[in-house]
Amino acid sequence: MKERNLILAIDVGTTNCKAAVINKSGQILKLAVKPVSLISPWKGWFEICPNKLWSDICCLIRTVSANFKDQILTFGISVQRNTFITWNKVTGEYLHNFITWMDKRSSKMCSEWNDGYLKNMAQWVTWILGSLCGSHRMLCASTFSVKDNAIPMRLKWVITNNKKAAQLLKSKELCFGTIETWLIWKLTRGRTWATEFSCASSTGIFDIWSQSWSSLMTYLFGIPVEMLPDVKPSNANFGKVDKSLGFGFSVPITGVLGDQQASIFGNLLYDVGNVKLTLGTIISCNINTGRETHPTSNTIYPLIGWKLKGEEPFFIAEFFAGNGGKALDWTVTSGLVKSISEIDSVARQVPNSDGVIFVPAFNGVEVPLKDAFAETSLCGITFNTKTSHIVRAVLESQVFLSCHVLKFIFQYYSKPPEIVVDGGISRSSFILESLVQLSSVNVQKSECVDGSLIGAALLAGLGAGLYQSLTDIKSSVMLDFKLITQDSKFADDQMRDNHEKWHISVDKCVHWSNRLA
Numbered sequence: 001m002k003e004r005n006l007i008l009a010i011d012v013g014t015t016n017c018k019a020a021v022i023n024k025s026g027q028i029l030k031l032a033v034k035p036v037s038l039i040s041p042w043k044g045w046f047e048i049c050p051n052k053l054w055s056d057i058c059c060l061i062r063t064v065s066a067n068f069k070d071q072i073l074t075f076g077i078s079v080q081r082n083t084f085i086t087w088n089k090v091t092g093e094y095l096h097n098f099i100t101w102m103d104k105r106s107s108k109m110c111s112e113w114n115d116g117y118l119k120n121m122a123q124w125v126t127w128i129l130g131s132l133c134g135s136h137r138m139l140c141a142s143t144f145s146v147k148d149n150a151i152p153m154r155l156k157w158v159i160t161n162n163k164k165a166a167q168l169l170k171s172k173e174l175c176f177g178t179i180e181t182w183l184i185w186k187l188t189r190g191r192t193w194a195t196e197f198s199c200a201s202s203t204g205i206f207d208i209w210s211q212s213w214s215s216l217m218t219y220l221f222g223i224p225v226e227m228l229p230d231v232k233p234s235n236a237n238f239g240k241v242d243k244s245l246g247f248g249f250s251v252p253i254t255g256v257l258g259d260q261q262a263s264i265f266g267n268l269l270y271d272v273g274n275v276k277l278t279l280g281t282i283i284s285c286n287i288n289t290g291r292e293t294h295p296t297s298n299t300i301y302p303l304i305g306w307k308l309k310g311e312e313p314f315f316i317a318e319f320f321a322g323n324g325g326k327a328l329d330w331t332v333t334s335g336l337v338k339s340i341s342e343i344d345s346v347a348r349q350v351p352n353s354d355g356v357i358f359v360p361a362f363n364g365v366e367v368p369l370k371d372a373f374a375e376t377s378l379c380g381i382t383f384n385t386k387t388s389h390i391v392r393a394v395l396e397s398q399v400f401l402s403c404h405v406l407k408f409i410f411q412y413y414s415k416p417p418e419i420v421v422d423g424g425i426s427r428s429s430f431i432l433e434s435l436v437q438l439s440s441v442n443v444q445k446s447e448c449v450d451g452s453l454i455g456a457a458l459l460a461g462l463g464a465g466l467y468q469s470l471t472d473i474k475s476s477v478m479l480d481f482k483l484i485t486q487d488s489k490f491a492d493d494q495m496r497d498n499h500e501k502w503h504i505s506v507d508k509c510v511h512w513s514n515r516l517a
Contacts, residue, residue, distance in 0.1 A: 002071050005466060008064065008251070009076035009457035010057060011450070012036070012179050013259060014100070014281045015325070015424075017053070018450060019060035021068045022457040024466055026266075026477035028450065032063040039097060044104035047097035050085060054186060061247055069248040075187070075241055076255035076460030078262035078452040079179040081202040082151050086158060086165055086227075087182075089173045092190060095164050098179065099154055106153040110146045113153065140293070140302060149320075150204035151178075152221045159222060174227045178203065180256050181229045184238050187253060192239035194230040197313055198261040201304035206231070208293065208304055211313070234306040235463030255460025259452040260286055261305050264316065266455030267420055267446050268479060270470045275409070275416050277402060279431065280423030283321040285405050287413050290314060300412065306459065317413070321405050325425050327360040327394050336387050336394075344430045347392040352494035355380040356393040357505045360401075379505050396495060398425060399434040400502045406439045418442035420481070422451050436484050438499060447480035 006029070011018045013036065020031045034056045039047040065072060082101035087094045099105075146153050155176065158165050168174035177185060181195045200206040200213075205223060207214040213228050232238065238253040257265060264276055264286055272290035277283075286305075287294075293302040293315050300319050307313035331337050337346050357379040378390065406419075421443050426432060436443050448454055458473050467473045 004071055004073040004251075006068055006071045007074055007076055007457040007460050007464075007466070008061065008068075008072050008249075009078065009255075009453050009460060010060065010183075011078040011259065011262070011453040011456060012053070012057070012080060012183070013452065014080050014102070017056055017060065018453050019057070019064045020450065020453050020457070021064050021072065022454065024461065024476055026448075026454055026458065026479065028453075029068070030064040031450070032060045034060060038100070042105075044107070046100045046102040046104075048083065048100060049097050050094050050182070053098070057183070058245070058247075065247060065249065072249050072251055073466060074251050074255070074460045074464035075253045076456035076458075077180050077183055077253065078257050078259050078456035079183070079199065081199060081258040081260070082149060082178065082204075084151055084155065084176060084178045085182055086155075086162075086168075087175050087177075088164075088168055089175045089193075095162055095168075095174075096158065098182075099158070101149045103154060104148055106148045106157045109157060110148050110153050114145045146204075152204050152217060152223070155205075155223060156221045169224065169227065172224070172226050175229075176223075176227045177229055180258075184253060184256070187241045187245070188239035189242040189244060191242075192253075194232050194238055196232050196234045196236065196238075196256045197304045197307040198234060198258045199256070200231045202258050208302060208313075208315070211307075233309045235308050235459050237463065252464065253460070254463025255456055255458070257306060257452075257456055257459055260284060260318065261303070261316065262453075262455030262459070263422060263451035264288065264305060264455070265459055266448065266451040266453070266457075267422065268474050268477065269420060270314075270474070273414065273416060275413075275419040277406065277419055277421045278423045279325075279398065279402065279421060279425040281325045283398070283401055283405060285319040285321075285409050287317045287409065288314065289317050293317075294412070300409070308462070319405060319409055321401060325423075327358070327397060328425055328428075330360075331391055331394055336391050343391060343395065344428050346388050347395050347430050349388040350386065350392060353380075353393040353396055353498060354382075354385060354389045355494075355498070355501075356385055356389045357498060357501050358390070358393040358397040359502070359505050360394075360397055379501075393498075395428060395430050396434070396498055397502065398428075398431050399438060399495075400499050402431075402435050403439045403499070404503075406441060415441065418444050418483070420444045420446055422446040422448065424449065432484050433487070434495065436486055438496070440486065442486065443484040445482040445484055447482060 007022045009020055016033050017036050018033050021029045083098050085098045178199055180199050184192050201208045205217045213225050218225055234257055235255050240250050240252050243250045269276055269288055272288055274288040276286050291312055294317050300317050303316050303318050305314040305316040337343055419441055432443055461467050
């Protein structure tokens with residue numbers, strides 16, 4: 001018999017679904033990837049078919065586990081957050097497709113609620129009380145507003161508009177679950193209906209201070225606690241993968257995290273003050289704040305990073321800026337380049353963008369720029385503009401947005417000597433080198449492009465006893481980082497000038513969108 005010391009992990013992201021077998025050193029022995037198929041039945045609606053997703057996940061698990069079935073010790077899960085589904089607790093029948101975090105069907109309901117008198121009065125009261133007593137909880141509540149990328153209003157939309165959901169709600173047979181809850185339910189054949197703290201804290205329904213579903217939020221949005229799953233520690237035992245699924249193994253699920261938290265965990269950022277900038281489908285920044293929460297503004301959110309069995313949770317502060325990899329994808333779909341891999345070389349064909357400015361707004365101009373809708377904008381095009389100028393402008397837009405994110409974050413948190421950067425578009429050396437110069441922060445480029453997958457695996461290993469502590473993980477796992485430092489020779493005055501013009505262009509896009517609204 002071979003020793004059981006390998007971990008099988010899955011990561012359901014926004015763009016791809018991945019599965020891998022990983023050893024104790026954090027090395028991926030076998031990896032399989034399938035794209036996530038998005039459905040858009042109506043403008044602004046973004047869904048995932050649960051049957052298709054389950055079929056793809058089963059295929060991925062079988063592919064990576066084929067030669068390791070008798071060596072797999074445990075199972076880990078990382079998922080995109082705030083994508084949810086509801087189903088019949090008795091029959092298991094789904095009531096609709098997964099409604100993803102990008103979905104805009106509840107936008108009107110969000111606007112009406114945010115403009116309401118009671119909500120604004122409550123914000124003033126909680127701000128005054130929070131300022132007087134120094135309560136992080138009150139100060140956080142004072143900045144609260146409903147957004148359609150959080151769950152409360154989209155779930156209320158389902159309860160209001162889906163007749164089956166309304167009926168099952170009355171009979172207390174309605175189950176709610178984000179992707180990890182649904183996966184655990186499926187993998188254990190309905191024996192476990194649960195989530196964990198990092199995913200729960202991201203929903204907008206969970207109180208991170210009482211560490212339970214929020215009675216206030218469930219009351220405000222008409223969401224009975226009975227339809228919400230149990231919340232377990234991140235490295236709890238969530239039950240065994242059922243034998244009847246035919247994978248050839250039955251091991252416990254002992255590690256579950258939201259994708260951003262899993263990426264932090266996978267990059268071994270366990271110390272207070274560690275900063276990670278994600279350059280992927282979206283651009284986001286996370287800071288490890290340890291055992292303390294630090295709510296600071298309505299665009300930086302305190303979340304639970306992870307909660308280990310028998311311990312108090314680790315917290316993170318998260319800043320979400322949106323519009324990441326879509327901009328690079330656009331260069332391919334628009335025919336500017338043949339593939340993502342050649343973007344850097346095309347951009348370097350010219351010394352600067354020749355005044356071309358690109359404002360990516362595929363989902364609207366995101367906070368902290370403005371929370372308004374605007375179309376993608378190209379400015380400064382002349383008869384002399386080449387394809388390479390436009391491509392360079394697209395890459396520069398990602399640099400400018402990243403710099404803006406970091407500048408905003410460092411208004412509230414100490415600027416570290418270096419930050420960790422990961423995500424698909426961090427493969428662009430042009431973006432990283434320019435980011436270092438314009439932000440004046442050194443970058444540790446994570447060579448692990450599957451940080452969320454690794455994070456889920458390491459946590460599962462901790463839950464299964466393969467590791468004894470976070471310190472043990474750090475001593476056992478070897479990760480590669482490439483340090484990118486500031487270059488005194490960098491003197492792209494045109495890019496610095498474009499940085500200022502870019503902000504002006506963003507403001508103009510917002511002005512146009514407000515006039516159209």
